[in-house]
Amino acid sequence: MKTVILSHADCDGICSAAIAKAKFPDADVFFTKPVSFLRDLQDTNADIIIIADIAITRKDAKKIAELLKIKSRTSKISYFDHHKVPDVISEADISSSAEYIHQLNVSASELVYRHYQNEIPRERVWIALYGAIGDYEDDTPFVHERIINWDRRALYFEVSTLILGIKNKQFATYDAKRDIVETLSLGKNPSDVPGLVRSAKEAVTREFKLYDYVKQHAEKTGKIAVIRNLPNFGFRGPAALFAATVNNTDIGMMFIERGDHTDVTARKRNSSTELNIMMEECADAVGGSGGGHPGAAGARIPKGSMDKFMHLCNKYIS
Numbered sequence: 001m002k003t004v005i006l007s008h009a010d011c012d013g014i015c016s017a018a019i020a021k022a023k024f025p026d027a028d029v030f031f032t033k034p035v036s037f038l039r040d041l042q043d044t045n046a047d048i049i050i051i052a053d054i055a056i057t058r059k060d061a062k063k064i065a066e067l068l069k070i071k072s073r074t075s076k077i078s079y080f081d082h083h084k085v086p087d088v089i090s091e092a093d094i095s096s097s098a099e100y101i102h103q104l105n106v107s108a109s110e111l112v113y114r115h116y117q118n119e120i121p122r123e124r125v126w127i128a129l130y131g132a133i134g135d136y137e138d139d140t141p142f143v144h145e146r147i148i149n150w151d152r153r154a155l156y157f158e159v160s161t162l163i164l165g166i167k168n169k170q171f172a173t174y175d176a177k178r179d180i181v182e183t184l185s186l187g188k189n190p191s192d193v194p195g196l197v198r199s200a201k202e203a204v205t206r207e208f209k210l211y212d213y214v215k216q217h218a219e220k221t222g223k224i225a226v227i228r229n230l231p232n233f234g235f236r237g238p239a240a241l242f243a244a245t246v247n248n249t250d251i252g253m254m255f256i257e258r259g260d261h262t263d264v265t266a267r268k269r270n271s272s273t274e275l276n277i278m279m280e281e282c283a284d285a286v287g288g289s290g291g292g293h294p295g296a297a298g299a300r301i302p303k304g305s306m307d308k309f310m311h312l313c314n315k316y317i318s
């Protein structure tokens with residue numbers, strides 16, 4: 001049975017793929033992302049297709065639902081996801097063609113593990129915990145119940161190795177990430193991947209330097225802290241968070257101008273604001289698009305719309 005795993009290339013996606021590969025060791029692993037998911041799914045032909053941690057964009061939602069219907073005639077499809085379903089389709093549009101395991105506020109890794117846990121070694125739960133921590137989705141009953149079985153300090157070392165290690169160029173390629181998936185699926189740990197611990201150390205050093213930079217350059221716009229055009233693109237999330245930390249605001253954002261648009265990354269320290277909804281609505285209002293998770297979100301807005309966008313975000317939170 002030809003099996004293909006399509007997953008996201010971040011920590012949660014890598015862990016989701018590794019758990020699925022523990023169940024299907026011969027599966028081929030491919031990485032994709034929301035903007036290219038429709039095309040990548042079109043190109044995927046297999047008896048079993050496992051999709052994990054890929055959000056459905058509003059723009060492609062109807063086409064994806066349609067494509068899943070066609071694919072389901074020749075493939076058994078399992079789709080694990082924890083992103084909001086866009087309002088132009090319903091859960092049933094997906095679950096009528098695929099085994100759709102969808103839940104908000106838990107990691108995709110947790111969903112994949114819970115689904116296959118009786119068919120894979122018990123220790124693979126470590127990978128689910130890494131994925132959950134990687135996506136800031138570790139405050140769930142499942143994670144609380146399972147983490148007490150293990151030395152959590154060792155798990156934190158491993159998950160930090162993975163999250164930070166893949167921030168460097170050396171592990172940025174899909175091939176390098178496939179190797180990590182393979183290693184984890186076999187029951188080894190991130191620190192067993194040659195070079196990953198060193199790579200994590202380099203990344204964490206840069207992260208502390210980044211903090212110094214943000215401390216000097218972040219500013220407040222209304223109730224939101226902002227850092228613009230960082231010299232290094234690699235740490236958008238931490239940069240947005242540090243901007244909030246040094247300005248003592250609840251929400252921080254990072255802006256990068258690129259050609260005709262500006263990319264925005266948002267993080268929060270402590271706020272009930274659902275950043276994904278704020279980004280979606282405010283970006284939409286200036287002719288862009290946005291989304292993500294309640295605690296970690298992003299947007300792409302047209303060049304020159306930043307002031308209006310910031311104004312709308314400030315209005316949204318107050």
Ligand SMILES: [Mn+2]
Binds near residue numbers: 135
């Ligand atoms: Mn995820």
